[in-house]
Structure formats: C-alpha cells, structure tokens
Amino acid sequence: MAKCEQCIVKQLNSLKTLTKSELLRISACKTSQFVKKGDVIFDEGEHLNGVFCISSGICKVSKMSSNGREQIIHLVNKGSILGERSLVNDEVANLKATAISDMEVCFIPREEIISDLKKNPDFTMSLLKDMASSLKNADNTIVDMAQKTVKQRLAEMLLNLEASFGYNSDHVLDIHLSREDIANIIGTATESAIRLLSEFKKDNVITLKGKNISIIDIPKLKKIAQGF
Amino acid sequence: MAKCEQCIVKQLNSLKTLTKSELLRISACKTSQFVKKGDVIFDEGEHLNGVFCISSGICKVSKMSSNGREQIIHLVNKGSILGERSLVNDEVANLKATAISDMEVCFIPREEIISDLKKNPDFTMSLLKDMASSLKNADNTIVDMAQKTVKQRLAEMLLNLEASFGYNSDHVLDIHLSREDIANIIGTATESAIRLLSEFKKDNVITLKGKNISIIDIPKLKKIAQGF
DNA sequence: TTAAAAATATGATAATTATCAGTTTTTGAG
DNA sequence: CTCAAAAACTGATAATTATCATATTTTTAA
Secondary structure (H helix, E strand, O other): OOOHHHOHHHHHOHHHHOOHHHHHHHHHHOEEEEEOOOOEEEOOOOOOOEEEEEEEOOEEEEEEOOOOOEEEEEEEOOOOEEOHHHHHHOOOOOOEEEEOOOEEEEEEEHHHHHHHHHHOHHHHHHHHHHHHHHHHHHHHHHHHHHHOOHHHHHHHHHHHHHHHHOEOOOOOEOOOOOHHHHHHHHOOOHHHHHHHHHHHHHOOOEEEEOOEEEEOOHHHHHHHHOOO | OOOHHHOHHHHHOHHHHOOHHHHHHHHHHOEEEEEOOOOEEEOOOOOOOEEEEEEEOOEEEEEEOOOOOEEEEEEEOOOOEEOHHHHHHOOOOOOEEEEOOOEEEEEEEHHHHHHHHHHOHHHHHHHHHHHHHHHHHHHHHHHHHHHOOHHHHHHHHHHHHHHHHOEOOOOOEOOOOOHHHHHHHHOOOHHHHHHHHHHHHHOOOEEEEOOEEEEOOHHHHHHHHOOO
C-alpha cells in the first residue's frame, strides 16, 4: 500500500502541516479502497468516523433538496480531503459524496486525526484557514445562485471547471459530467442546461462532443457570466 | 465602558472559551461605538484589522453581485462576532456589514485575538467548530437558493426569522426589515417579495402592518416552504 | 452483436419571475 | 405640522425557466 509521506493528498492541504512521525502513524492505520464511477462514498446522515483522502479521481458532493432534486455543492479533485467538517463537530454527514470517475480513496480513522488536532496547533490552524476559505467560496456561491440567471451560472461553471480541472491533450476539459450533473451544479432542469449548452455551441463559445467540452472563447464566456 | 467579562457577546460564542485574564486584557484594549441604523460597519474590500462584537442591535451581512444587486447572506443578532474569517486568513473583507437597527458594537484589534489563537487551543477549536457550523448552514442555503422557488424561500425565511429573533410582546417578529431587504435575502425582485407577502397575508398565513410581521399559521408556512 | 435502457436533444406550452410604469402610503427633515 | 422623498403597492407585460411529450443517440448488458 502506498505511504502517506509520498501521497499527492499530503502536498495539497492541511495534512502538509503534519510532521513526518505523524504521517507515519497515519500511514500505518489508514485503509485504501478503489471506488467505481457512480459509487457512493458516503451519504447524508451517515456517521463518518474519519476523513477520506482522494488519491485519484473526481467526486461530486451533493445534497437532496426537499423538492427531491439533487444539488451539487462542489466537485472534488484528487489531492483533497472529504469529511473534515463532520470530524470537527462530530455530527452526521450533511452531504453525500459520489464518484463521478473511478477513484482511489484512503480512509483515516477519526481518532488519529483528532489526536493531531489536539497536539499540533499548526494543523488546527491550517484546517481553520481551509474552512475560512471554503466559507468564503460558499458565500460567493450563494450570491451567484440567488442573483444570477441560469445562463450566467452555466458560463461561470464552465470557467470554474477550466480553472479546477484544466484540459487534456486535446484541449478538452479534463472532467466528464453528465448533462444532469451539469444541471444539478447550476441548479436548473436538465433540459434547460442542455438547451443553453447548445446555444453556447451555436454561438462558438464552446465545442461539444458528447461529454467532451472545450472552451474556445473565454472572454465571451466571462462576459456572459457577468450578464452581457 | 462595559467590561468584556459581563458582556452578552462573551456568553454566546467562541469567546466563552477565553480565560478570565484573557478577557481582561481584551477588555482593556477594545473600543466601543454606537452605530446608527443604515450605517456601514465595514465594506467589501476593506482591511478589518480586528473583529467586531455586537452588544446590541441587528445588522445585515451582504455582498454585491456582478449584476449590481445586493444579496444578504445573513442577519446577525446581538451576541455574535463579525469578521472572524478575515482574521483567520488575513484577507480583505469579502462581505459588507450594515446596521438594520441602532447598534452597539465593540472592536477588538487583530493582534489581541491572534495572540489568543496561538496560546489557547480551546479558543481555536471553538472557532473551528463555529466555522464548521457556518459552512453547513451555507451549504444548506446554496441548496435552497438553487432548488427552491421564491415562494418557498420566503416561507423559509419567515420561519428562520422567528427562530432567530422571536417575537416581541405583541406577537410581532422582533426584527424590522424593509421589503427590499426581504427581497435581497431570498434573492428576488422587491415587487415579487411584496406580492408574495400580500398573498401570504390573504391566505391567513401571516399578518402584516408595515414592517410588523406576525406568523399566524406555522404549519402552513412549513408546508409552503417544502413545496405544498 | 443486438436489444433494452439510459442519456441527450428538441419542440410546445405552462408556470414563475422580472421589469416597467404608475399610484398610494409612510416617513422624516425642517 | 407639512411636504418632499422614500417605501410600499398594484397592474400590465416581457423574459426566463420548468414541465411534458417525444425523437434520437449513446451506452450497457446479455
């Protein structure tokens, strides 16, 4: 099994503040698993008992609305940690995590991380900064959801995908989302998302081949996102 | 000037984990000010250099969207602290705080709180829990904004006002919001908010006299909030 | 390989929400 | 108290978005 000291996850977030001996201890007790596309990593209401490190793959983090529709809160790439929040306040999960590609995920039991929280102030502080940053993003998302049109939100989402996941060798966005997932990110009906994507394609803002999306006119997309 | 040890703010949040001597130190260096209804406490982009404790009154925390409309992210009652996030990550304010009633606010300089963050792990942990809780609320708000109709959101907002601010002696909600503020909380046009409030009144869900709102049929309001 | 299922796409229409225009009511400064 | 400004309200209409129906394409599993 891979060691935490070399893991990509360790380089990209709060875990980077852990000492070598702390990492060794965690490495010894972690479990690793492969998750297939579509599989649920954890669901709303579950007791997590630890955090998940994403070594490879992408998952969506979502929540059911009382209307019975899924809202995707964010997409999580390799190198990230899931479940920190449930760890901190010891509540059941408020969100659901589902693989949207095949993934490799490590699980670190609650007690191990908690012990670091208590002993390593740098780690706590780093976690605090991560949360502050997440909170800022969440506030900005609230503003967008409340004030922007579906078209603006779609444009913005495409720009975010580019920033977070980049392109593969063919200048195709390195993430494959179903039209339904796209709709559930921007909070609209699947048909509306499809229509707007077609419109963007017709207007030469993007190209579309199935789930392969390329952005070809970033300035235009930015203008659309701001309401022009 | 009032002392921090007896302040209501101290009893309701992370500050409660501070020791007596820490509170005394803060008490000595804090400044206190009266803020009139409508006054801005801080604006987006400002460097805060400290946190604000609300001894009395209510303020709104909002952000301008690129469409030029204000979105109110939350309402903050006495006993709360503002600006913790800018403190943690040392960034300029992402949000604007405006008094919606006359207020009394204390300001604690950044260095004083930072010193507690570094020395008192209970305080850091408490702040972490607060942030985790805020983040959960923010995620739920995103779902509501993205998936619920304006009518559902208005119903939910009224229920939230009741939970957060309660009633005065005449069974009137203990917060006075303009119709524009109500619209900016639920993310709609002022006229739409007015129309829906009138509809709720006609349907005997609430009573309305100017800014005095009473909820008279909570079960019905809950049903509306869930889409029935 | 092929049939069934799922996903994508498109049209027609309904429902929701925003915008504009104008009126009435309330508020607050002098 | 008075009057001008702001806020609240109402109607008409336009724009956006959802829903339903159905066709086409893609994917999946046997």
